[in-house]
Amino acid sequence: MPQANPELIESLMQGAIDLHCHSGPSVMARAVNHEQALEQAAAAGMRAVLFKDHYYPTGPFVDVLKDAGKATKAEPIGSIVLNNSVGGINPFAVEPAVKTGAKVVWMPTVSAANHIREGHRKSLLPTKGKMLKQVALTVVDARGDLLDPVKHVLDIIAEHDVVLSCGHLHISEVWPLFDEAKKRGCNRLLVNHPSYTVGASLSDMKELVSMGAWIEHSICMFIPNRMKVYDEAFLKAMIEAAGVDRTFFGSDLGQTNAPLPVEGFRQIIGLCLSIGYSEEDVRKMVGTNAALLAGLGTNKAAA
Template structure:
């Protein structure tokens, strides 16, 4: 084995060690109305072989908790725990407290504020010409789900926040604007929500550095989607150095790195996570700091620890 091959092998082993016990809390596996590169079962098989502790699946249109329960029940040999989540888009009725309660009762771990139906997302998609693969002729186009009425959070939003607080699930900001996230998260904290996730501040949501720091100061984790950073991802629009800048705004202690992968034509989530760890090594973070960002913090926010 040449010196270069030895270095590559040592690097690969180091990445594998860092990812032992990892948690990917944001994966777009299938089945889905949008075509996916991998389904939930094959996802868990691959992550189990890699030593991941857990994964949370996310679909813009349905809560995958029943599928997760079936996989856990019928494949006890798989060591990666699979959980799911609910996204408050049109298909589930937007801010539907009944749907959130059902998700919690079936062991859902994250409630996402609107994504494809967020007013901010629709404005961003219109401005950029972005068409999401879930936007098909099979269902009607997304209709905006507002957060506010007469300058105040709508009663339906408050009902959902109360359910999240009562059930202990995590609340993720989805694709609402960063300025809206600050308002919702402030109310969430008042109502007793302890687990908060600021979704990919690097894209779509219009976050400033001030937004990121203020939201982290509320006790939220900033979740960065490696799909925007890892070379080879079809969504890459950021550099390795920019990932370092985003992390350093709040530090590894308040940072989660997720794949946000599983889309057709993109690298698989495990490959994305390995690429993200490689970037962090190259940017000078310690193995302990990286493990915190790919494992410990996400485990805490989805209720695996603490």
């Protein structure tokens, strides 16, 4: 495939947004910390970076960076992941998180029952040292009905108009979660790496979009590195299933022995151009759509 013009790639980096940056500090091995990730994004002309950690809320780092004058060129964004380390699906953790900079609330990832089943024979998201064994979490009871604490969390998400991500739940759990979320006024629904761990099919992706969800693809899964699992043909099939207007990329990078998040964005821009997407399409998928979802510069996400 033809290589994209480096100047065009740098042009498309301007205003790009990463809603899935795994910077540190962390109990997992990280190549950059939050300040470094933000500095690198700003130097590349990116608009915003969301810090995601599987074990603690990152919102307080946003205020620290802003107070230190480190957030003048790119906006830092916080998030919270509802794993065992914050009490699981815990409204008492979500409320202060969204009041201290969190714009995305992720359902369980490393603590999700689905994630634990997936990792039974291989280590998914290993930590630097041995940790307590995770207690499996789900959002539904034995009858498939949504649990009451989940409903309470959804009410907080709706009240503060932040993003609900399905985390690493299985697609069978995502349907009742999103159905109830819509009933309770959650306007920003997100599915990350839909085919990986979540287990969504192409037809599922179409249906998710039809109910108002956004699809985020992890850059690390498509560019050359140790975490690559898919080729460009499958990437194109997923983009076509959801549509350019509902698809965007997050780096899902920051790990050691992997491309830095900013470099990941450069590579995915080049890849998308090489498989036939226009400059306008690519700009949507690396910036505009993420801004709409997260409410950056707008009051409500597009319906």
